[in-house]
Amino acid sequence: xxxxxxxxxxxxxxxxILFQRYAARIRPAFGLLELADGVGSAAEIKRREGExxxxxLAAGEFLIALDGGGMAPDSVALxxxxxxxxxxxxxxxxxIGGAEGxxxxxxxxxxxxxxxxxxxxxxxxxxxxxxxxxYRAQMILAGHPYHRAGRPD
Numbered sequence: 001x002x003x004x005x006x007x008x009x010x011x012x013x014x015x016x017i018l019f020q021r022y023a024a025r026i027r028p029a030f031g032l033l034e035l036a037d038g039v040g041s042a043a044e045i046k047r048r049e050g051e052x053x054x055x056x057l058a059a060g061e062f063l064i065a066l067d068g069g070g071m072a073p074d075s076v077a078l079x080x081x082x083x084x085x086x087x088x089x090x091x092x093x094x095x096i097g098g099a100e101g102x103x104x105x106x107x108x109x110x111x112x113x114x115x116x117x118x119x120x121x122x123x124x125x126x127x128x129x130x131x132x133x134x135y136r137a138q139m140i141l142a143g144h145p146y147h148r149a150g151r152p153d
Contacts, residue, residue: 001086002031003130004056006049006098007123009034015124022131026138030131042100050103053095062089063110066096066126070113075147079137081112094134096126 009016023030035052038045057063062085073081085092094114095106107113116129139146 001026001028001092001094001134002033003094003096003127004033004035004053005096005123005127006035006053007037009124009127013124015122015128018128019124019131022128022135025135026131030134032127037098038100045098046100046103049098049100050106053097053102053106054109057093057109058091060089061091061093063106064092064094065102065107065110065113066094066116066130067102067107067110067113068115068118068120070115072115072117075133075136076140078114078133079140082134082137083141085111094130096123096130098123 009019019032023032033056035049035056038048038052040048064085089111095102095110097103097106116126116133121129136147
């Protein structure tokens with residue numbers, strides 16, 4: 001299971017450190033492949049980044065595109081989806097595009113589009129949010145008390 005993300009954080013960036021904090025808890029390993037930002041006009045950037053993303057995908061990887069227009073499940077529903085995806089597809093690749101978003105080609109290749117909600121998140125924080133939610137989903141599936149549904153009495 002891995003993330004393919006446009007943009008490079010740098011190892012010492014606070015967002016990278018926080019991403020690694022959650023990624024280290026995920027089993028099997030939750031990798032990160034960072035791709036260079038595209039250059040040119042907005043359309044050219046989107047095209048180039050899309051080509052790089054598609055080229056980075058391995059054969060048989062199930063692509064989950066992070067996109068504002070995707071489904072926005074709560075944590076329990078995401079856990080159910082993650083459980084199903086890992087059984088049905090084995091190799092999962094979550095993709096986070098650059099500032100211009102994902103190309104039509106990447107969205108067409110995706111098995112599903114997933115949204116982190118209606119708010120706009122910086123791309124480096126989206127990685128952190130995704131890693132934490134994947135970890136949370138695994139804890140929900142394992143019956144671990146990390147996830148607390150509802151408010152305490």
